[in-house]
Amino acid sequence: DWVIVIAEKDDNFLMVKQYRHGEEKLSIEFPGGVIDAGENPEQAAARELLEETGATASSLVHLGSMNPNPALFANHFHVYLATGLTFSGKQELDNDELLDYLELPKKEVLKKMGSAEYPHALMCSAAALYMARNL
Secondary structure (H helix, E strand, C coil), rough: CCEEEEEEEEEEEEEEEECCCCCEEEEEEEEEEEECCCCHHHHHHHHHHHHHEEEEEEEEEEEEEEEECCCCCCCCCEEEEEEEEEEEECCCCCCCCCCCEEEHHHHHHHHHHHCCCCCHHHHHHHHHHHHCCCC
């Protein structure tokens, strides 16, 4: 299983830009990653946010969990909303990770989700959960 963290800072989302081998190009995504042994999803969300962006959240709210393809797999991803961010100013990336983080306007990200700029289906699902909770 893994987590996706939608991190809000004012009118922006904290996003990460990383190379994705499958598409052989850079991808802009919400922070996230695999849940380590002994962690629960909320702990993994806090850890991934810190590792990838150098931020900690005063609040992590579970927005939902989904199975990306129940016809073939039994794994799930868990989506969290992170607010009340403070920054250490330092990423704590794994040895094999190379990514940048950036702040992008929420309206722009949500409007373009599902386009060539944001084609990642799991990110679109996470954005849909976010929008459903913010109607």
